Each structure stands twice: as C-alpha cells, then as structure tokens.
Amino acid sequence: MKIITSISDMHKVSLVLKREGRTIGFVPTMGALHKGHVTLIDKAKRENNKVVLSIFVNPIQFAPGEDYHSYPRDKERDEIMASQSGVDILFLPSADEMYPDGYETFVNVEGITELLCGKFRHGHFKGVATVVLKLFNIVMPDRAYFGEKDYQQMLVIKRMVNDLNLNIDIVSMPTIREEDGLAMSSRNTYLDSGERVSAVSLYKALKTSEDMVKNGERDTMKIINEMERIIRSETAAKIDYISICDPDTLKDIKTINGRALAALSVRIGNARLIDNCMLGVK
Ligand code: AMP
Numbered sequence: 001m002k003i004i005t006s007i008s009d010m011h012k013v014s015l016v017l018k019r020e021g022r023t024i025g026f027v028p029t030m031g032a033l034h035k036g037h038v039t040l041i042d043k044a045k046r047e048n049n050k051v052v053l054s055i056f057v058n059p060i061q062f063a064p065g066e067d068y069h070s071y072p073r074d075k076e077r078d079e080i081m082a083s084q085s086g087v088d089i090l091f092l093p094s095a096d097e098m099y100p101d102g103y104e105t106f107v108n109v110e111g112i113t114e115l116l117c118g119k120f121r122h123g124h125f126k127g128v129a130t131v132v133l134k135l136f137n138i139v140m141p142d143r144a145y146f147g148e149k150d151y152q153q154m155l156v157i158k159r160m161v162n163d164l165n166l167n168i169d170i171v172s173m174p175t176i177r178e179e180d181g182l183a184m185s186s187r188n189t190y191l192d193s194g195e196r197v198s199a200v201s202l203y204k205a206l207k208t209s210e211d212m213v214k215n216g217e218r219d220t221m222k223i224i225n226e227m228e229r230i231i232r233s234e235t236a237a238k239i240d241y242i243s244i245c246d247p248d249t250l251k252d253i254k255t256i257n258g259r260a261l262a263a264l265s266v267r268i269g270n271a272r273l274i275d276n277c278m279l280g281v282k
Pocket of ligand 1: 028029030031035036037039040145146147148149150173174175176177183184185186
C-alpha cells in the first residue's frame, strides 16, 4: 500500500492511473476505521482497478464546541487495517494544505441540508460538501463509496454530484451493525459501558418502527411517539430528532403510503449518534 500525504503527489498518481486507463474507486473517511469502512473498501475493490482511501478529520465540518479535537485518531492502527483490507493508496492530507491561509471557497447544497442533522449542526454539510468536492478533484475517482448510516450526507453528495455535473458514480452501502444492532461508528468509542447499553435503544426504536409499519400502521405520529418512548426509557439518552420523512426530500411525512425513511439522532454521554432505516410500503 502506498501512503501519500501531499495533494500534488496524490493528483499526479491519479493522473498516471487515468492515463493508463485504470479505474479508481474512492472511499473518503475520517479514520478510526471499523467494519463499516471495510465494506466500502471491499465494494470499491470489486468494482475498480485501484482503491484510494482517504483519512482526513475535516475541521470545517465541525462547529465550535463539537468534537473535532477529541475525534478518535489512530494512524498506526488505521494504516494496518487499510493495508489488510487491500487499499492500494492511502491518502492522508494535512489540514494546513487542505485549508491554507486565505482559503475562502465553500460548497453549499441548499434545501436538504437544512433538515434533520442540519438543524443541529450548523455549517456541517457545507464543510462536508466542500471537503468531498476537494477530495474528488484531487483523487479524480470513477466511483466513490458512501455509507447509508450517514443517509443525509450521502444524499447531499449525490445532490452535489448531480447539480455540479461531476462525472463520478456515487455508490451507497447498507449500514454495518454490531451484534446487538448498534450501528458501527467511530464515535461509539466515546461510550462508557452503561452508555453502550443505552445506545442500543436507537436500533430498538428503528426496529419498532419497521414492525409497526409491517403490522399496518401508517400514522407517523403514532410511530414516532413509540420510538420516542423507547429512547426516553434510557435516562442517559437525549433526543435531537426523530423523523419519518421522504427519502428524497427529507421532508416530514404524516401518512406512510410509499417509501419512507425513519431517521434519528440521539446524544448519549459525549456521543451524538445517528441511525436510520427505510420503511417500505408497496
Ligand atoms: P466516517 O469516517 O465516519 O466519516 O465515515 C466514512 C464513510 O463510512 C461514510 O461514507 C460513512 O457513511 C461510512 N460508514 C460509517 N459507519 C458505517 C457503518 N456502520 N456502515 C456502513 N458505512 C459506514
């Protein structure tokens, strides 16, 4: 596995690969790698000649007071995991080179970024869209891989790629979970053992929403009330939002009569956890 830290080196290597006619699959991450990241790498390996994995804890997607400084970082472990997963190129840009003095350009996807997490994390998706476009321009991938765990993020990237006519396929992959259902996340390391138990309530709430829809419930208020009850039974949990919404627009739905997304964000201890599932009605 080749490790590249400079933007110009990454650019040069990608240009050579493209000239040779090879396809590039790209997996952008913030590191502290886990099985969720590995499924994206596996898929990228199956579909491309070369796989580039980036690890960059992007300062501009964290609001003041969020966990930028405490975000888990473990370079050695990540390098081993990336190499064992078959990554060809590990790209580790520095914040100084990504955002040098005088940096002034940002990408703002409107509409969908104002809902769900956008209401609680001001400027977050602007930071995400900006860094992803920068990484796309540096790496020049044919395909880029994103997890459905961060559903809104995936939608924002798809919107940006569409709106800005980028010639990149966005491939999404289902959420990888721990045995008890908790969605894998680098932020799960913030949880102490009691909080880790409480964290399963997100999954339980989503499962309940699925079961209620399967059993014929269509009224989203009733489903959300039940999800809320499950989460509130964990004293450590503070709900940011629970939403049942249109999977394309993220606007709240009153009655389910097609596809619907159940999405929630809950703070447990120092961790802000998100999760979602698709509720289908044919
Ligand atoms: P992160 O390092 O948390 O920014 O995530 C990098 C990529 O991995 C994003 O596309 C995430 O959606 C994806 N990802 C994170 N957790 C999971 C998971 N549990 N299952 C599948 N994909 C995930």
